[in-house]
Amino acid sequence: MNDRALDLLRSTFGHPGFRGEQAEIVDCLLRGDDALVLMPTGGGKSLCYQLPALLREGCGIVVSPLIALMQDQVDALLQLGVRAACLNSTLDAATAADVERRLLAGDLDLLYVAPERLLTGRCLDLLDRAPIALFAIDEAHCVSQWGHDFRPEYRQLTVLHERWPEVPRIALTATADAPTRREIAERLALEEARTFVSSFDRPNIRYRVVQKDGSGARALLNFLGDRRGESGIVYALSRKRVDTLADQLATAGIKALPYHAGLPGETRAANQRRFLQEDGVVMVATIAFGMGIDKPDVRFVTHVDLPKSIEGYYQETGRAGRDGAPAEAWMSYGLGDVVNLRQMIGQGDAPEERKQLELRKLDALLGYCESTRCRRQALLDWFGESHAGACGNCDNCLEPPQTWDATDAARKALSCVYRTGQRFGAGHVIDVLRGVSTEKTQRFGHESLSTWAIGADLDARQWSGVFRQLVAFGLLEADVERHNALRLTTQAGPVLRGEQRLAMRRELPRSGRKDRRGAAAPLIDLPPDAQLRFDALREWRATTAREQNVPAYVIFHDATLRAIAQAAPDDLDELGRIPGIGQSKLDRYGDDVLQQLFDCDAAA
Template identity: 75%
Template sequence: MPDTALDLLHRIFGHTAFRDEQQHIVEHVAGGGDALVLMPTGGGKSLCYQLPALLRDGCGIVVSPLIALMQNQVEALLQLGVRAACLNSTLDADTAMSVERALVAGELDLLYVSPERLLTQRCLNLLDRTKLSLFAIDEAHCVSQWGHDFRPEYRQLTVLHERWPDVPRIALTATADKPTRNEIVERLGLEDARQFVSSFDRPNIRYRIVHKDGGGTRQLLDFIRDHRGASGIVYAFSRKRVDTVADQLQTAGIKALPYHAGMDSDLRAQNQRRFLQEDGVVMVATIAFGMGIDKPDVRFVAHVDLPKSIEGYYQETGRAGRDGGPAEAWLSYGLGDVVSMRQLIQQGEAGDDRKQLELRKLDALLGYCETVQCRRQALLAWFGEPHAGACGNCDNCLEPPSSWDGTQAARKALSCVYRTGQRFGAAHVIDVLRGELTDKVKQHRHDEISTWGIGADLDDRAWRGVFRQIVAAGLLEADVERHGALRLTSASGPVLRGERELRLRSESPKPVRRRRDRGGVDSAGLELSPDALVRFTALREWRSETAREQNVPAYVIFHDATLRAIAEAAPDDLDELARVPGIGSSKLDRYGEAVLERLADVA
């Protein structure tokens, strides 16, 4: 009897049941149907094309945008006993020829290839000589010109349907609002494909946003110390900022590594490999890092600078907690981030339509940052998904913020910007409002204007909050020609005339340094008994040793979730070990005895 999807799921991947829509997607594609799959990061998208490829005759071709993504997935599949390979620019000629021969000979179940490589005439001719089971187009949002990660080569993937009309196609992404989803359908010719849209909610991720105090370094250090020993990613806006933050973390005794395109390629690859193989490494990176990273046990993602859009923020934070365990998404931002991001967009080389779209997306992100409602509710609303709110796992739900009538304060701020000539940044205008007699105030004789000292009732921190929020609300904008000087927009008129009221978020006091409740994201050995924690620690050490010996990411040996399950079950023999979720037949044969030996050592 041929294998069923459930048979393969258990025998190869070690799972006894599908999650959510996985089974329906697998059965639809295995039956020859086309599909568009929207599923959050960590939701199990890969299984949706890997299993159909194994169930159908021939080799599944997976279009993947990043070399790191291909390599990691191939390494994980080889560990499971699946015949997988990739074709990319890192292979030497002999290795590439070997992969091509195996493909034509029918010796591969899955082949990962970049869109650039796939569209070459050589590769297309190669596929003409191959029995094909399906085409999987991963990260399908890359087809959208208006999305956050456009790849022009994705536009040409209609050739797959034109050249091989009988081969099913499955397009998958974790980040696509409705317009992007419609563009995927149109550009890839998937009008007749069945759409599977899972919830975008990641209930295991705690969302927290803080207002940047100074450069935000101390806040970041406090946050990471509350997650000591955990793997995490810190995103910074620029290469220089990455290097600075990584140095600061290293000086503070944190095992942090930098990653950006300006580094030596060998060092960058070495740092990525360490992040994948070792436990407790914090990678400080630009957003170039992450899309190809399947590391499941990332316990936190921190942004020390403002992202570009909600889609980018969602995708980047989604790299935390892929294993379903507790994780945290932390973001710090200030007025300077808002001004800098607006300047970057306005000074860019994109056309006016593109700039307006990017500014609208930035405004939506700022609205999310400043909202007093449930973060999860606001985030999911962007993707058109309703949520009742009160999630109980975001800062606004755990520590509800208060708001105040900021109409008069906003009018004072706008008036002062106008009276000082719309030529200065927030810091100087705040000094004028508070009546601070600085050298700059005296130089420009701003102690003689009508708005001098009219804001002495608010402290500097409160005024920074006012300016941050009225810039976010579009009442002020940065003047690109004057190095970010603030100027009024047309939207400020109704506020100045008293025709519009403003509710502003109250600035929270500076937090007192405290240890976080360890009920969330601090330890990979979460909620284990003392004996089980000893076993889990020993198994992680064994996994790290094994990963280094094989030069593969630690998680392709076993996920943390599987090690926790082994530690809790404390199996005495291979039959008991085989019943632990996440252990398929190939991994049982390969690692079973070694796992039992390590358990016996700490018994």
């Protein structure tokens, strides 16, 4: 490893050493070679291009698809003493001209550019006249038309290689299965690049999936009950649902804000700013929010509706616990989610090939939800990574689910779907199975069917679980052309004929007691005196961040404040030895931090 790189890592970024493959990636770029990096959220991707950009001659150009977050990334670098700026459509002409002047004068170490801006003739000509250290293409999965965040502009980024063949490039993403990785390399002309694939495992995240009860709002409130004061994200499928949930959480005394594309731009920006700058804010959002979020102390990410794919789920849950401290990924889902998503896919404008791919990805996510094995093992399987299981930090490991031989129940359910003409949704079929007389069962003459009341031994919730799992197993599917009526698939035949046994997750009866699996993930406990110092430091950090109008975490991460509170340094030399404190931050905040510690101890 280059000694200069290690020195810079310590003095500027405040880290005692590299993690994982960071050192090899930095070396690769310093040699002038290209790299394709797949590293989980929170794994330290940014450092892989920031540090080489400081060591190579010229300015590092970072292509980022998220204009709203560029300034936060720049603010974080400025706190470290790094000369950084951004070029995007939010800048006025004078500011943009000043950034361009600084680039040409060699006064910038890193410049963040939106792909749309980069591809303009003016910007390309500007880069022709500037010394360039490297190109970093962040969120590189956006190049894939089969991915979940496709951005057509990314397809044109091969111009970087064509126009500046001698400048090293690094493409980075936290979410890409094997086919997407191959497409990234092909579309960005990185076939010869060295590929670095880190483990996708995030051992600090506790995964949990629960069955939805109605809208899921009650279960969500139950989950959030022990987590007041923590920052988190709640993902919902529709804008209307986001607004409703944000109101419900706010009424319950939770500092919740909505975020979706239907809100005015200034409202979205203000809500995002509060989420990034304040502690304890819960953002209720559609997937329009989150890609590239650098907030390290998000303690939970919840999904009250089923996401569209495992890749999307993995990326969204990866926004929790970037600081390495315990965090949670909680999801509720029901059969209605499956029906709605299948309908959205079926009625979309995408080509048939794309629809079939999306349906396969949805099926894979259903399999994950209904799996009785270790969640972490099932999740990593999708990314081609093996895991022994028994992680001890997911619902299936902490409380192994009960299973039962559901073959007879499945045959009854499938037979009833067939006997009723494969024209109805689960609710009506369950009424027929349980012998519940309704206007519809009478009108269609279903009370005279051989399947009438043959399932009276199970209640409606248990039958709902059977149908949900039959869909997840691929034995039933929703017919979007017939109002999402359930119909049998070709795979149902062996079960109907008694040739195949079927085990299912048991639907346990609800009780008034809180689900034990709702217990919060264990947090790092501090001794009482250290906790007082930590609280005082967070208060000081919040005030300082407001004064500078920057996110609190760019001052110091929670992990750094926690380490300061535990070590209780007496002078600047001791403070400077704490991870996360580089020379710039020591010079800027050292005296203030020591004063906070002194005042806290004096008050105690």
